Amino acid sequence: MSSDVGQQHPLALYFWIWGLLFVISAGSYLIDFFQVGYDVGTMELRWALILVFMFLKAGYIVAVFMHLKWERLALIYALLLPPGVLLVLVGLMAWESDYTWLTRVVYFGAEVAPVALSPADTLGHH
Amino acid sequence: MAEATAESTGLKSIAEDWSSDITTFKGVPWGKAMMWIFLLSDTFIFSIFLTSYMTVRATTAEAWPNPSEVFSLTLFGTTVPLLLIAIMTFDLITSSGTMALAVNYGYRRDKKKAVIFMLATAFFGAVFVGMQAFEWTKLIQEGVRPWGNDWGAAQFGSCFFMITGFHGLHVSAGVVYLIIISYRVWRGYYDNTNFEIVEITGLYWHFVDLVWVFIFAFFYLW
Amino acid sequence: MAQAEIPYQEAIPLHDPHSWITKYWFSQDHKVIAVQYGITAVAVGLVALVLSWIMRTQIGFPGAVEWITPDIYYQSVTMHGMIMVIYLLTAFLLGSFGNYLVPLMLGARDMVFPFVNMISYHVYLASVLILMAGYLFPGTLGGPTGAGWTLYPPQAILSGTPGADWGILTMLASLAVFIVAFTMGGLNYITTILQARTRGMTMMRMPLSIWGIGMATVLGLLAFPALFVSAIMMTLDNLIGTSFFMPAINSAFDAGEDYQGGSPLLFQHLFWFFGHPEVYIVALPAFGVVSDLISVHARKNIFGYRLMVWAIVAIGGLSFIVWAHHMYVAGMHPYFGFFFATTTLIIAVPTAIKVYNWTLTLWRANIRFTVPMLFAIAFVLTFVVGGLTGLFLGNVIVDVPLSDTYFVVAHFHMVMGVAPILVIFGGIYHWYPKITGRMLNDTIGRIHFWITFIGTYAIYFPMHFLAIPRRYYEYNVGESAILTQSMDILNQSITITAYIVGIAQFLFIYNLIVSYRRGREAGDNPWEANSLEWRTPQTPPVHGNWGESLPTVHRWAYDYSVPGEEKDFIPQDVPRKAQA
Numbered sequence: 064m065s066s067d068v069g070q071q072h073p074l075a076l077y078f079w080i081w082g083l084l085f086v087i088s089a090g091s092y093l094i095d096f097f098q099v100g101y102d103v104g105t106m107e108l109r110w111a112l113i114l115v116f117m118f119l120k121a122g123y124i125v126a127v128f129m130h131l132k133w134e135r136l137a138l139i140y141a142l143l144l145p146p147g148v149l150l151v152l153v154g155l156m157a158w159e160s161d162y163t164w165l166t167r168v169v170y171f172g173a174e175v176a177p178v179a180l181s182p183a184d185t186l187g188h189h
Numbered sequence: 190m191a192e193a194t195a196e197s198t199g200l201k202s203i204a205e206d207w208s209s210d211i212t213t214f215k216g217v218p219w220g221k222a223m224m225w226i227f228l229l230s231d232t233f234i235f236s237i238f239l240t241s242y243m244t245v246r247a248t249t250a251e252a253w254p255n256p257s258e259v260f261s262l263t264l265f266g267t268t269v270p271l272l273l274i275a276i277m278t279f280d281l282i283t284s285s286g287t288m289a290l291a292v293n294y295g296y297r298r299d300k301k302k303a304v305i306f307m308l309a310t311a312f313f314g315a316v317f318v319g320m321q322a323f324e325w326t327k328l329i330q331e332g333v334r335p336w337g338n339d340w341g342a343a344q345f346g347s348c349f350f351m352i353t354g355f356h357g358l359h360v361s362a363g364v365v366y367l368i369i370i371s372y373r374v375w376r377g378y379y380d381n382t383n384f385e386i387v388e389i390t391g392l393y394w395h396f397v398d399l400v401w402v403f404i405f406a407f408f409y410l411w
Numbered sequence: 412m413a414q415a416e417i418p419y420q421e422a423i424p425l426h427d428p429h430s431w432i433t434k435y436w437f438s439q440d441h442k443v444i445a446v447q448y449g450i451t452a453v454a455v456g457l458v459a460l461v462l463s464w465i466m467r468t469q470i471g472f473p474g475a476v477e478w479i480t481p482d483i484y485y486q487s488v489t490m491h492g493m494i495m496v497i498y499l500l501t502a503f504l505l506g507s508f509g510n511y512l513v514p515l516m517l518g519a520r521d522m523v524f525p526f527v528n529m530i531s532y533h534v535y536l537a538s539v540l541i542l543m544a545g546y547l548f549p550g551t552l553g554g555p556t557g558a559g560w561t562l563y564p565p566q567a568i569l570s571g572t573p574g575a576d577w578g579i580l581t582m583l584a585s586l587a588v589f590i591v592a593f594t595m596g597g598l599n600y601i602t603t604i605l606q607a608r609t610r611g612m613t614m615m616r617m618p619l620s621i622w623g624i625g626m627a628t629v630l631g632l633l634a635f636p637a638l639f640v641s642a643i644m645m646t647l648d649n650l651i652g653t654s655f656f657m658p659a660i661n662s663a664f665d666a667g668e669d670y671q672g673g674s675p676l677l678f679q680h681l682f683w684f685f686g687h688p689e690v691y692i693v694a695l696p697a698f699g700v701v702s703d704l705i706s707v708h709a710r711k712n713i714f715g716y717r718l719m720v721w722a723i724v725a726i727g728g729l730s731f732i733v734w735a736h737h738m739y740v741a742g743m744h745p746y747f748g749f750f751f752a753t754t755t756l757i758i759a760v761p762t763a764i765k766v767y768n769w770t771l772t773l774w775r776a777n778i779r780f781t782v783p784m785l786f787a788i789a790f791v792l793t794f795v796v797g798g799l800t801g802l803f804l805g806n807v808i809v810d811v812p813l814s815d816t817y818f819v820v821a822h823f824h825m826v827m828g829v830a831p832i833l834v835i836f837g838g839i840y841h842w843y844p845k846i847t848g849r850m851l852n853d854t855i856g857r858i859h860f861w862i863t864f865i866g867t868y869a870i871y872f873p874m875h876f877l878a879i880p881r882r883y884y885e886y887n888v889g890e891s892a893i894l895t896q897s898m899d900i901l902n903q904s905i906t907i908t909a910y911i912v913g914i915a916q917f918l919f920i921y922n923l924i925v926s927y928r929r930g931r932e933a934g935d936n937p938w939e940a941n942s943l944e945w946r947t948p949q950t951p952p953v954h955g956n957w958g959e960s961l962p963t964v965h966r967w968a969y970d971y972s973v974p975g976e977e978k979d980f981i982p983q984d985v986p987r988k989a990q991a
Contacts, residue, residue, distance in 0.1 A: 142229055149236045152680075164248050180340040182258060214606060222605060229633070238640055335647065
C-alpha cells in the first residue's frame, strides 16, 4: 500500500485551529460570564450568540480535526444530508411542545411558576 | 490503495463516485467508513436526547432552574458562573488538539509521538470524567436528584444526569479505546498499515468533543 | 485498461474454523451467521405464533379456556406484536437475508468485519433471551409486559398493567440490547455494500434485494436511536422515578411514585419516529427480494429498474417525516394532521410505482409458477390490499373513527405482517438450494403456500368489516353485550382459520428439516438465475465464497429472455459481446 493517502496536513494548521477553538470556546463562555440576556442585551441576542459560537466550533472540529473538509464530496454529502430529518423532528417537536404547554396552562390549570429558585435560596450560602 | 481518484468537485464528482464500482467512498478504508457511519447513527442518539430535553423543558409549567447559577463556583469569595463547565470545555478542546496531533504523527509513521499524544488525549479524557464526577457530587449534595430538586422543574435533574451521564460514558469508553489502540500501535499491530487506525480512533474522540459543544450550548448556556 | 485493485478484498484474512465451536457457533462466516439468525428468528417466531393462538382463542371463544386471564391475554398481544416486528421480521430480513445475500450478491468474500458480525448474532441471541426472561417472573412479579407492543406510557409502567414491575424492564432492556446487535450487523451490511463490491459491480447493477436491504439498514441505523433513547428514558421513569413521560396526573393513581409534569406525547413521537421507518425496515428488504423473485421466475427483466431504485431511496427518505400519522387521535398539535396526512399520501406514490412495476414485469412474461413465484405473487396481492386500506388510515378525517378498531389490525397485518412473511417464505424456497445444496419438497411447499395464502386472507380480509374496537379482552359482558351474532361467528371462523394456518407452518418446518438430508440435489443454479450468488464455484458456497479470484461483473442482474440469445438468462459475470 502506498503511503500517499490518508490525511496529511501541515502541523501549523492544527495549531491555528486549536487556538481558534480556544477562542471560540472562550467566546461562548463569555456569553454567560457577562450574563448576556439577563444583565445586558436581550434573550434573543443570547440565543443568537450561543448558536453562532456553537456552529462555528462544531464546524471547525468537523471540517478540520475530523478532516471532513478534505474528504470527497460523495462522503461529505452522505454524512451531512441524513441529519436533515432531525431538523424536521426538532422543528415539529418545538411546535408541539408549545401546544402541550398551552393545553396544560389553559385546560389543566397548571400554574406557571414565574422564576425558578436559585441554589442560594435553598442552600443559604453563595 | 491505488485507486484513480479524480478531482472531487461539483455534483459531477458525487455522481461519478456513487456510480462507480468497488468503492463508493474513494480512498476511504473500511474501518473509517464504518466509524463515520456509526458516528452518524450516534449523532441521531444524542440529537434525540437533546430533542427530548427541549420538549420536556418547553412543556413543563414549572420554571427551569438557571444553569448559570446552579453550575457556578465560588472561588476566593467571588462567585464565577459556569466556571467548572468552562474548565471542562477547555480540557476537552485540549484533548481534541492532542488527538489531532496524534493522527498527524500517525500518518507520518512517527509511532512514538503518535502513542504519546494518544495517551495524552486519554489523560485529558480521564480528567474530564473526574471533573464530571466532582460536578455530579456537588449537585447531589445540593439536593438535585433525577426525580426532583428544590429549585424548579423535576426534569432539570433528569435531563442533566441522563445526558451528561451518557456523554460521560462515551468519554470513558473513548479513554479505554484510546489506551487499547495506543498499546496495539506501540506493539506494532498496525506496522503494515497506514496507521489509519489512529485517525479512526480520532474520529470517535472528536465526535465526543463535538457532542459536548452541543450539550454546552443547549444545556448549560440556553 | 488495467483492472482496478480491490482494496483488502483479494487478501482478506479469513478466520478459517478449526473446531465445531468455531465452525457452527462462533463462526465468522457470513453464511453461517445468516443461518444462525434465521433459525433463532424462526424459533422465536413460533413462540409468537402460539401467542397469537392464545389471543385468538380468547376472542373467538371467550371464557372457553380458563387460564387465559386478562393478564395472559394482554401479555400475549404485546409479546406477539413485539416479537413479530422486531425479533422475527427485522432480524430475519436483515440478519438472515442481509447476511447471506450481501456478500454473495456483491461478489465479496465476506462482510467487511466478520468478527463484529459474529458478535452481532450473539448479542441478538442475548436480546431474545432477555425478552423471554419476562416469562421467568410470573405470578406476583407479573410476568412479561402487557402494555401493547407500542408500550405507551403512562399505562405501560403503572401498576395494574401486567408486567409493570419486571416485564416492562426486561422488554426495554431486550430492545436496547437488540439495537446494539442491529447496529453491529447494520454497520457491516452498509459498509460492505458501499465499500466492498467486486469489479464492475456498480450501484446501478446491484440486484434490487441489495438495494432494499441496504436502504433498510440505513433506516435502521438512523431510526433505532429514537427507540433506544426512549427505552432509556422509560427505564429511568420506571426504575428511579424520573418524569420524562409521566405526567403529574398519575400521582393520584400510583401511590409509589411522585411523578410531575412529564410528556406522554413525547414518547409517542419518539416511538413513531422510530416506528414508521421500522415499517419500511421490514418492507424495503421485502420489496427488494420480491422484485428479484418475480424477475427470475417470470424470465423477464424487472420493469423500470432505475425507478425501482429511486422509489426505494425516496421511500427511505420520506419514511422519516410521516411518523405522526399513527397519532391522529393522540391529542397532538391540531395542525399536525394536515402535515402528516400530506406526507403520508406522498409516500404512497413511490410505493404505488413499485406495485405497477411488479405487475408490468409479470405482464406477458414467461411465468414459471414455482413455489417462490407463488409466494411472490401472493405478496403483491396482499400488499395491494394492505396498501389501499393505508390510504383510508392516512387521511385524518377517515382515520379518526377507524382508530383502534380491527380495521387497523387488518391493515397492518396485511401490509407489514403477512406480506413480508410471504416474501420470507418465497426467499427461503428460492435460496434454500444455495444454502444447503438441496431443493425443498415441492408438494409440501405448494400445500404450505395455498393454506398460508388463502388462510391469511380468510383471517385478515373479514377483519376489515368487523368494525369492533381492538385490544378488548371480552366484548359481551352481561348487559353490555356489543357484538351481534354474525360478528361472533366471524370471530370464531377467524380463530379456527388461524389454528389451521398456524399448523401449516409446522409443515414448512418439517420440509426444512427433511429436505436438508433427503431433498433433491439442486445443482449450482436450479432457477437459472443471473445474480452472483448462483455463480459460486461450490454449492453450498465455502468459506471465502469465490475460490481463487473474485468474479467480474459485466451486466445488470436482469438479463432474462434477451432476444437473439441462446439461453433465456445471462449471468452477471458473462462478458458482453464486442460490438459488431
